[in-house]
Amino acid sequence: MNSHRKPRSTSSPITQRAVRIGLFAAGIAGVATAVPAQAQAATAATQSHVAVASDHVFSHADRxxxxxxxxxxxxxxxxxxxxxAVRNQANAVSAGCSADAHCRSVALxxxxxxxxxxxxxxxAVNLSDAANKKCTGCQTLAGAYQFVVSTPTRLTLDDNARGRLADIHRRLDELTRSTIPAAELKSKVDGLAAEVTGVLHDAVAQAPKGDTQPDVTLHRHLDGWPGH
Known part of the structure; x- marks a missing residue:
């Protein structure tokens, strides 16, 4: 079997592989970079003019x-x-397994x-890609969820919000390691994403008010085999 990739959906702005808002001029001096990707939190100094962050998860299952x-x-x-400029990406690959000994690859x-x-x-760029490469009966899922909170005045997540997010993170870890079917996994991960959105809306509601309205935007992209 040749390599397979699920066709991308372009019907909704939320599910597009790349979501770009506004303009960003590359190469501006004074860039503040938040790395590494697996860090739990990163804060750019308030005097920084430009902030850049990239998070990438990659999983590869084989024989x-x-x-x-x-x-x-x-x-x-x-x-x-x-x-x-922020980038969020998830890639999952299953390669060379058989129906009798299938692979499972999950990246979230x-x-x-x-x-x-x-x-x-x-x-803001949000990408996901799942690929089966000569892999019969394999389950491969890549999901990228990017939450962008824009406020007119500085917002710092308090201990309550961070505690709720930490609990969601713990449950995401459990789901990622689970063996439930891909379709069920996608549904449950979407549920966690909805909880994150709720936490962020609560935080924004308590933030100092300004001249413009605060905004919480979710960019979501899922790609997987078997297909949705």
Missing amino acids: AHHTQTKDSFTIRQFGDVNAT SFQIVTVTGDETRLN
């Missing part, structure tokens, strides 16, 4: 390792910035980004 599952849950609080990435400012330029 030597029939099951590989990975997830990431990052919080990036950038504060006052003039421009922000949750990225939370908070930015402050009335005229912040934002470039």
